[in-house]
Amino acid sequence: MTAARPQDGLGAAVLPHPDARLVIAGEAVGIGGDELINRITRTAVALSQLRPGPLFCGMRNNLASVLRYLAAWRCGRPIALLDPNLPAGTLADLARRFRPAVLLGFAHAPDGSPPARRDVPDPHPDLAVLLATSGSTGNPKLVRLSRTAVLANAQAIATALSITPGEIAPTSLPLHYSYGLSVLNSHLVAGASVMLTEAGLLERSFWTHLDAHRCTSLAAVPYQYEMLRRLRYDRSEHPTVTTLTQAGGRLSPELIAEFSKQADRFFVMYGQTEATARIAVLPPDRLAEKPGSVGVAVPGGRLEIEDGEVVYHGPNVMMGYAETAADLARGDDLGGALRTGDLGWLDSEGFLSITGRLKRIAKIFGVRVNLDDIERLLRDSGPVAATSGDDRVTVWAEGLDAAGCARLARRLGAELRVHWSGFDVRGIDRLPLLATGKIDYRALESRA
Template sequence: MFPHPRARLVVAGEPEGLGGDELVHRITRTADALARLRPGPLFCGMRSNLASVLRYLAAWQSGRPIALLDPDLSAGALAALAGRFKPAALLGFTHAADGSPPARRDAPDPHPDLAVLLATSGSTGNPKLVRLSRQAVLANAAAIASALSLVPDEIAPTSLPLHYSYGLSVLNSHLVAGASVMLTEAGLLERSFWTHLDAHRCTSLAAVPYQYEMLRRLRFDRAEHPALTTFTQAGGRLSPELVTEFAGQCDRFYVMYGQTEATARIAVLPPDRLADKPGSAGVAIPGGRLSIDEGEVVFHGPNVMMGYAETAADLARGDDLGGVLRTGDLGWLDADGFLHITGRSKRIAKIFGVRINLDDVERLLRDSGPVAATSGDDRVTVWAEGLDAAGCAGLARRLGAELRLHWSGFDVRGIDRLPLLATGKVDYRALESQA
């Protein structure tokens, strides 16, 4: 059953949690409200608050697909997505009133297995939506709960956005395990986050690499948070030094690897293997299997997406992939089946855990002269012809503003001329060698 009868939602700062019959009642009441909307998928601005989570669970109960999106999407980006996917309603967005968008002209009915839609590329470009079935969501939640040994006494804060697959998986895995989730819209750098984490005796913390870097700068001391026993990390590669540092600050530290296209997590490195498998992404989650095909990591499992969607018509399609996901990541498996990631075959980077399409970055800056974008550890390097230091700083801040990420995630460098291949295309390998 999802959520488990023992699962609870705890609103930060409120003394009583919501669980059992009362949670079921609130979900059912929200489902009744959704039933008054016209048929079709829902677009939900997914905040880390009770209203958003109840909408999500009510849509699940109703068998109605729901797209969980950044609630602060610009009016233009939201309108473009709505135009392509023709949702029945827009709910919870900053730049759009709750209600129905223009009529769903000739939009087909979504496939009955379709449950959740997530964007592939954060706030860049024209994102495709990942089509996740009910089976995929439940299978991944159960696998994560098993791999992390979650029990009903656990309580996790919403330290990551719930429209991000990693953040959503924290919610799902705890609800499946009969555990609790503390809902807070405060970030890790806000005092109120830690006040509520301690007040509600949260037992775990999920974070991406840049958050661990911030915690180190803030001189995080686990002794100040005695209930906190478990850390998890995904969303990019965390340096070995930080893995060692934070593993020493908790009872259990899990390094994980995943993709939205696999609902969330694909592999988990158990805490007792950190020492003898440094740098590994771990072994496949329960029920899954990893293989390598010509250097590319391939995942096999019930949590693989049905496929991508670019228009409303795609929402009617069934399963395109049959449980097999070519990840686009390069890597190898050691003799014990532990995965080691060595790079990416696609032009996708991650900044602060958010996927960024490097081609989209270049398109955004096309009016600034010749530029090229390459990826590094948790940042994007932009090479711009003829720019001085002030011009580079300006481009970094522009990218941060347009993509709604901190400007420090963009390392903009001036270059006299971009290196070119004989074909006239940018020689990205030459640029990467200079990074």
């Protein structure tokens, strides 16, 4: 059994802070103080009695999931926070590769117990949290996050966003997604409150509970801001919401201008799962004079540009990736330096602007997908190529008519569990090729 770790080891930071509270949507009384600690402790005792190895948690936006997460933190057991609706086959493959102690909270858990852990080393003692790099696409690696990284980023976000104990944030994003998890962590570290709801922005109950519990902020990705525009979001109808935050991809200048008027403070942010969550924050008072920028490095971090690539240095950088159970025993492979795979530049004040991607990774509605995985998935459909845009993926398919393109978009949405409208499938007579015979992606991007 992994030894308990009552001290978090980062200054006075504690997760959760003694003043932090969890509020269940629709319930009059929140959970905080001794009651919250006692419930975490009881859950931690149960988790401590499980066999060695990481815990796999289907992380929902509910009290049971959050208690498991905080209990794992308290008893020093690494926990993988995963999509609770992963297909049984995907979950079985992850279990085979990582040999978890237990599978908790999944809708489609495979039959039988997790594979035995014979000849598998125990996870590294610094390992705290595991997050998937690419949702349900392809063969996702897990990002290894240390206790120090999780606490450092939670504190940095709380500082950069000036989160005070009086703040209350709803779970408007999945908690198995690094942005959503960072909202939870930063508020709990600051002694603030989090309203737990599994309702989405399109559900009336979300807004009913947001108003009833007097939530003060709302976190969203670009696609959600498009939804809010269609919903005709009006701050006068939700007067307690004074702060809006955005990450998970590039938000159009038009939407930034529109929603910055809908709050006292509108934060544009940039981050990656590999940096626990957030790397840079644009202060609201610099929004107008720094159009297109994602801000400066979070407190404790530093940004550099090396050969056009954005490189981040900070205590919140991951220990490294893991593809098998043996990798979980590894220590810190990166030493606090993260090559982001994004292209960008820094102005004279250190404000970062992102200009493109070095790697073939895209985000659809805040969910990261690998473009090569998409092409492999569609190999049986004939020659295809995938390119990325703002919150969308364009798929170029040889010889498809409009009906065929629509079918392919819906297939991608169903298989990757992302709304089909995130895929712009276009028919093309012939894919452009380079002299080497490889697909000319630049030529396709110029036609997007």
